[in-house]
Amino acid sequence: MKQACTRRTARGFSLVEVLVAVAIVAVALAAGSRAGGALLNNAQRLSDVTQAQWCAENRLINMRLAKLFPDVGESNAECTQLGHSYRLIQNVRASFNPNFRIVELAVTTADLTPLVQLAVIMPRY
Secondary structure, three states, X not given: OXXXXXOOOOOOOOHHHHHHHHHHHHXXXXXXXXXXXXXXXXXXXXXXXHHHHHHHHHHHHHHHHOOOOOOOEEXXXXXXXXXXXXXXXXXXXXXXXXXXXXXXXXXXXXXXXXXXXXXXXXXXX
């Protein structure tokens, strides 16, 4: 009786293959984490800019509703939108026509990071 020589082949992955797969997964997770962080930062920036835009537009609308012809000069004010505080810097300049003024509004965060700048021409009412 002859014994059959059977060779058993190993099944599974070698250590090198497992390490390569782990490295690929680690790189993919790191890239995904970085992309997610960038999306989160962009969403926060968009929220801040939108709220700053509301501050500037509210200031201009209040001036128009009060039929206020602003005096030439610079002034500062605080604005709060959705619990966040912003600094509003208003600069009024004379124009060539004495019936109009150029109003420039800059909205910054509390630490003076610029967010929005608006410039409009206000008529005399």
